[in-house]
Amino acid sequence: MRRRNFLALGAASAALAGTKKRPSIEAVDESCGCELQAPGGRGPGRGGPGRGGNGMQAFADLQSGLKVTNMKVFGVSMSPNSDRPYVFVKLETNQGLVGWGEGTLEGKASATMACMNDFRDFVVGADPLQVEHIWQDMYVHSFYRAGPVMGSAISGIDQALWDLRGKFLGMPVYKLLGGPYDPRGVRGYYHVDGATAEQLVEIRQTAKELGVTCVKGGIPGYYEWIERRPKIDQAIKSIQLYRESLGPDIDIAVDFHAKTSPSVASIIVKEVEPLNLLFIEEPCPPENVQAMAKIARRSTTPIATGERLVTSYGTRELIEMGVIDILQTDINHVGGITGLWKVAATADVSGISMAPHSCEGPIGGLAALHVDSAMPNFVVQEICGQIRPNANDKIWEEWFGFPAMRMVDGRFPLSEKPGLGFELSEASLEKFPFGGSRPMARVFSDDGSVVEW
């Protein structure tokens, strides 16, 4: 609907409201007959036990003194038609400290921004130090449990709360989390999708120079439920090319991007076993845990998945089955630092390792490093960048004053600064105004049917 039509409709309904008498508010019973009976009966309107209020009054005596005074949500489109505008959230406080977080959700930027604003009352006025309490408040009191939109909104707010916690307590977030395991930083990998044999040989040399120990590529094309021999052979050859060109000394991960059905994936996975890949990612879509497990059971190559799973509730079944090897939880969707920490702690019980996903903006990436460095079961951190810095990297460096999410000697360095370890000005984002939500790639087969990409 065009904006003008929308406005016209609004005017029409306003006119309608003028002619019809609205029932008085007392006459409308909005309750569902499910009033909470708190200890001592229904609680007071604000604060105390029971229904209503913002719950903060119960902690009036236990406040840190820091209070959130405002929440600003930013859509940041790196190009006018970007399908993944960054969704940033900034929390301002009564003491001048600000916290930044990211809840970028590809293809659904507007929805995530609106959802963040729906959480305004949970955040503004709160003591940001109580991050676990605020997280529970947002999650539980949304009643409908978090999918990707709500998960991303909570993630952004949670990261901003952690940024504030660290700044207020005077420590980098990874120290509050009990890290770091490795003070030199967090091992990471870059992407090599679509590289030719010659480019891969060059990447091999560059990786050696830069100390990069791991890269990830994809497989070409799109796949039907059952695939024909030439297609399967092509996929296998493309993976073999990675190993042949990159050599034996670099860890290689391959992202199937859920293009393949479990039936097709299992065949390819079996054939590439001799290549000793670090992991194969999303060999099938994420909804059906048994299907993923079927692939993993027939593979000696580690199987990784989980970037689309929200909260530790969303990963529970995969983890308790204990059959996959690596979870690729995304800090921008799972529920922020709080969510990623819980998934990692839970996965560790099943011996499952963590290789967190990061293919959005730099704030989530930087936030993930803090959690990574405090995980006993951490393997490697993703960044959707290339081994040579590109235009995006340059812009990120301008924003933060340091090359954010660029590795030094194969690791993302950890900051000694409090909080998430960066300053960001609103002005620097103004060059990249929000271009609205755009769908992610929509891919169709030769016969016009919908396929995964």
Added chain:
Amino acid sequence: MSQIAHRRARLRMNFAPQAAAAAAPRPAALDITEIRHFALREPVSGTRYSLLKVTTRSGLTGWGECGFDTNADFNALQSEWMGKPANTYATIPPSTPFRAALDIAMLDILGKAANAPVYRVLGGPTRNKVRAWSSPYSQEFPVTVIDVPRPLSRNQGKAYENRILELVNAVPADRDFVLAGNGLLTPGDAASVAFTVEAKHPLWFDEPCSHSNLEALRKISGEVVTPLGFGAGIDDPGVFQGLLREGLIDVVRPDIAIFGITGARRVAALAEPYYVAVAPRHNGGPVATAASIHLAASIPNFFIQHVPIPTSEQDRAMRREIVSPSLEKSSGGFLELTKTPGLGITVNEAALEKYRAS
């Protein structure tokens, strides 16, 4: 080697360079410069526990507590942790001697360094008071603990169930109770006792039988709605996972003296997506009581904390003497949160000498 074991082994190879590199690059204010161990014994009850005092380069000190363990290798602890940063509590391997005490002491230091109570460092408070129960001295707390009588033989009959019913009926109807099996019952007896008390609505049936007999637990939880609690002797979170996976546990009870605050928080995170409550075990001293208050105020799925207050006034006096202020006081059946940085307690080091366990 199974396929999974093979893959895990390969992944561990990839960890190795990371783990080996964990040496601190340069001296920092929070580096550990001294660790001291005090093995204590309560004069009347004979209950023993270990305290650790950790000191940093900057002079901050932290106190922790764990269970008394004659096999714990203090020298190994020292050689592993001297010089390491006291903020890296998450990196303590589960196999570390005095693991719980080290974790608690490091969090005490971190809280002091951040000028915040430990629960605030950990993202709390999630609640403004901590529900508690106590045994063996339980007068201050509104929960009765009914220890099942020691069975005279294996596989008791109706008479035994009736004895337990008498004990339960003696509890006023408005008072909550925990039925503690203490691991004394066979699976059959545990099932019939659980059935006997089902309609009396205990808070839960604690350690009804051995947690390792999964088939027995399936039978009990499949037939009886009495909530079941486990935690005694469990030092591996995987045991809790096994119980949670099959819905065999209603109250997850990591021992604060085994898991420390961090290990217990990890178990709480494990239990959360199963909608299962955490009620940490605690059978030690007053430092662990302080730690468990911070634990309770930093997790969402906390239910109740056990406080092992001794029957003898002499033992209670000892606890008040070695740790001040005493946090083991009931305020309407709840423990209060401290606002003091770290654990919020001071340990009277001079007094510890009087209670050294030999």
